[in-house]
Amino acid sequence: MERVKRNERIGVIMQTLSRKPSQVVPLSYFCELFGVAKSSVSEDIDLAQATFERYGLGEISTVAGAAGGVFYRPKPKKEAVEDYLAGLCRRINEPSRILPGGLLYMMDFLFNPVDTQTMGEIIAAGYAHVEPGAVVTMETKGIPVAMMTARFLNVPLIICRRDNKITEGAVLTINYVSGSSDRTIRTMSLAKRLVSGVDKALIVDDFMRGGGTAKGMHELMAECGIEVVGTAVIIETEEPAQKLVTGCRALLKLKSVDEEHSAVHIIPAWNI
Template sequence: MRLIRKEQSDRLSFMIGRLSRGVETSVHCFLKTGVSWMQEGRRIIKLNTKTADSKTASEKLPKPIRYSFILKELSENPYRQFRLQYFADKWNTSKSTISEDLAEIERYLQTAREGKLLTTAGAAGGVMFQPYFGPEDLQRLKEELCRRLQDTDRIIVGDLLYMNDLFYDPNLLEKMSKGILSYYDLSTIDYVATIETKGIPLATRIAGLANKPLVIIRKRTVLTEGTSLYKNYTDSSSGQIKTLTVSLKAVHRGSRVLFVDDFMRAGGTANAVKDLLKELDTELAGIAVVMVTGAPRQRAIDNYQALVEYDGVRDGKIRITPR
C-alpha cells in the first residue's frame, strides 16, 4: 500500500492526472487533515491515521477524492458505460452531484488532453471514458514502428520482416491498439475479430480497450468450437486453397465486426474473412492491420487502415514508411 501525501488534497490535477495514467491504480490513499481515504477493490475505506482505526465509508467523500475515484474507475474501464446511479449509490450521493463531478472531470480531461467523457441521455444512458490518442500521437507511433522495423536483422526468408517481438512488447502493443482504435467509431462495432495466431495479442488488447468481445477465426476445425462455418478461398500470394472457420456461437447475427491483423499483402485473407462473416449475416465494420506491403496496388479489398507500409528491401535497406 502506498500513501500519497499532499498538503492540499483539493489539487485535482495531481490526483486524477496520476490515476488517468494508471499510476498506483490497485490501491490509492489520499491524506487530508489526519484522515486517509483508500480504495481496495470495490471497497472505499476511511482511515483515521491518529487512532489507526478504519471503517467502511458510509459518509460522503470529499469532492476531490470522489473525483479521483470516479476517474480511476472510468479510466480502468474505457468504453464501458456506467450509469450515474451506479456512482451515486457507491458514494452515497445524488445523481445531480455526480453529474457536476463529471462536468469538472471533463474540463480537466480537455485541458490535459488525457481523454474525454462520452455521455448518453435517457433512462438507459450513462457515461464512458474514451482515452485520447490524437493525430500527433498516431504519427509518433508510426515513426517508432518504422525505426524499429528498419533493423536489417529483421529480414527473413522472402524479404519478409520479423515482427513478433512488437506484439510481445506491452507498451508498444498498447500504443498500436489505441492507434488502430483511433480510426473507428466504437459505438458502431460489436466484436473484434482476428485470425489465429499472430494477430491474437493485438486483437485481444484492442478488444479489451474497446470493451468488445473477441472472435478468433481459425484455419482448422477445433472440436471445442462446436458447430462451425467453413470458407474455402484462394490465397492471393501463394495461389493455394486455404480454409477459414468460425464457430456459429461466436458471433450474433446482425452484428458489426472489426477485423484486425498483423500484416496484409494482397488482401485475399481479409476478403475471405469478409465473405465468411457475410455468411453469418454479419457486417464487416472495418479492416485494420499494422503493416501493409506497397505492392500489389490492386488488392482484393479497398477499405482498410494500416499503420506502416513496407516496400521491400533495396540496396540492403528496408523500405518502410508511415502510412
C-alpha cells in the same frame, strides 16, 4: 460515511472509466460509492472530461435515460499517434530485423502489451463511430492487437482458424484464395456460436500483402450475414498496389525490404 474530497472523487472516476472503456457506468454507482448527490457527481464528471480532453487521454460521454450513465472512449491526439508510429517505424527499420527470404521479425512488438494496447487504442478510436458489434481476426499473430481493439470498443473478439476444434461446436468453413503470387487455396473456419447476435464486424489483422486473408474473412462474415464496417491492419505492403479488399486502413506501410543491402523502409500510414 467519511466525506470524500472532490479531487479524490475525480481521480476514482477517471480510473474507473478508463479501466472500463466503452462501458456505461450508471451515475448512481458513483453516488453510492461517494455518498453524494447526482449533481455533485455530474460536476465531477465535467471536470474529469475537461482533464481528459486537455491531455489527449480520451473523451467522456453521457447516456440519458433510466438505463443511462457515463462512459469513456479513447481518443488519442494526432500528435501522440504520429509520434508513436514514427518511433515504431524506427524500431522496425533496423537491419537486424531482416530474416532469410526478405521477411521481417515482428514478434517482439506484436506480443508486447504496451505496443498492442497502444495500437489497439488507435484502431478502436478510428472505428468507434461505426459501432462494430465484434472484432474479427485470423489466428495467430493478429490476436493481441485485435484483442486490445475489442477491449477498447467493449465488444467480443472473434477468431477465425485454419482448422476447427471439437470444443468449438458447430463451425462454418470456407475456402479462399491467398493473396500471394502462388494463389494457394486455403481453408478458414469459424465457430457459429461466436457470431450469435453480431450484425456488424471490424476486421483487424497483423499484415497484408495481397489481401487474401482479409478477403477470406470478408467472405466468411458474408456467409454469417454480418456486415463488415472496416478493415485495419498493422502493416500493409506497398506492392501489390491493388489489394483483394478495398478500404483497408494500415498503421504502417512497408515500402521495401532489401535483403542484399540490409535495408528496411517502412513509414507511418494511419490518417487521423
